[in-house]
Amino acid sequence: MSKHNAVPAPVEEYDYEGLPPDYTLGHNMLAGAFAGIAEHSVMYPVDLLKTRMQIINPSAGGLYTGLTNAVSTIYRIEGIRTLWRGVSSVIVGAGPAHAVYFGTYEAVKEFAGGNKDDHHHPFAAALSGACATISSDALMNPFDVIKQRMQVHGSTYRSISHCARSLYRTEGLTAFYVSYPTTLCMTIPFTATQFMAYESLSKFMNPQKEYDPFTHCMAGGLAGAFAAGITTPLDVIKTLLQTRGLSQEAEVRNVRGLFNGAKIIRSQYGWSGFFRGLRPRIITTMPSTAICWTSYEMAKAYFKRYRESESYAASW
Numbered sequence: 001m002s003k004h005n006a007v008p009a010p011v012e013e014y015d016y017e018g019l020p021p022d023y024t025l026g027h028n029m030l031a032g033a034f035a036g037i038a039e040h041s042v043m044y045p046v047d048l049l050k051t052r053m054q055i056i057n058p059s060a061g062g063l064y065t066g067l068t069n070a071v072s073t074i075y076r077i078e079g080i081r082t083l084w085r086g087v088s089s090v091i092v093g094a095g096p097a098h099a100v101y102f103g104t105y106e107a108v109k110e111f112a113g114g115n116k117d118d119h120h121h122p123f124a125a126a127l128s129g130a131c132a133t134i135s136s137d138a139l140m141n142p143f144d145v146i147k148q149r150m151q152v153h154g155s156t157y158r159s160i161s162h163c164a165r166s167l168y169r170t171e172g173l174t175a176f177y178v179s180y181p182t183t184l185c186m187t188i189p190f191t192a193t194q195f196m197a198y199e200s201l202s203k204f205m206n207p208q209k210e211y212d213p214f215t216h217c218m219a220g221g222l223a224g225a226f227a228a229g230i231t232t233p234l235d236v237i238k239t240l241l242q243t244r245g246l247s248q249e250a251e252v253r254n255v256r257g258l259f260n261g262a263k264i265i266r267s268q269y270g271w272s273g274f275f276r277g278l279r280p281r282i283i284t285t286m287p288s289t290a291i292c293w294t295s296y297e298m299a300k301a302y303f304k305r306y307r308e309s310e311s312y313a314a315s316w
Helices: 025-054 067-077 080-084 089-112 122-151 158-170 180-205 213-240 258-269 271-275 278-314
Strands: none
Touching: 025 067, 025 080, 025 089, 025 122, 025 213, 025 278, 067 080, 067 278, 089 122, 089 158, 089 278, 122 158, 122 180, 122 213, 180 213, 180 258, 213 258, 213 271, 213 278, 258 271
């Protein structure tokens, strides 16, 4: 058959994980940015509910008995638009942070031998996930602090720039990173567990390693739910640290770090306090990771197909 009659094989017939040599870091970062913005934008209202339910001693208007009560109370008192209050912060931060996240993931995975053959490489997946979250959280942490300050009931911040300026003026630069060590203590095991689970589930559900949106969605959602459940206690401490400046209690305002935060939660709520917001966290994370992985794999598939169509056109 002449090259003029040749038909390029569809993307599904290629080893999906074995990316072509000209698939650059930039492509991975663009795919990651797309995935991050899609994930955070869609699931933001549930993330706001999680933050509200984790606050220690909230104001009277911020007391909720459950998810349904939280939604109805916010709608009645503050209006439905409140559920998206602070979303601009995560949109601004999520694109660059997820670009770094997935760029690091793919680079470390390749370096650790995760793409060498068809065998499963859980260590490479865990290592690449841990490295990805260390680098991306350094960029995202200040935006996450701003987001949570704007999510709290009674917040008076008008915009992300207003919040950032006020926070810097009253609490200094350290306020943007006081929760970073705790964030890493949470996100490193979360991401390592999530990536291992995702790679394992993907290999089990899709042994041919083809582009399959259903597989990516299911594997991503299940992996995220599992990882979110076991790291909720650290997320509760992170929320305490990131919202400390809004508390009416001197002890909370002066909280110094991970262990001090854990002590405060334990003394006020007992062991059950470490699982405040568990349901909204899982409800947020499961579809979030499903959206994130599906968007990321879709963007990768698009870039791959585009490269293949370019190669085919060049052969004419």
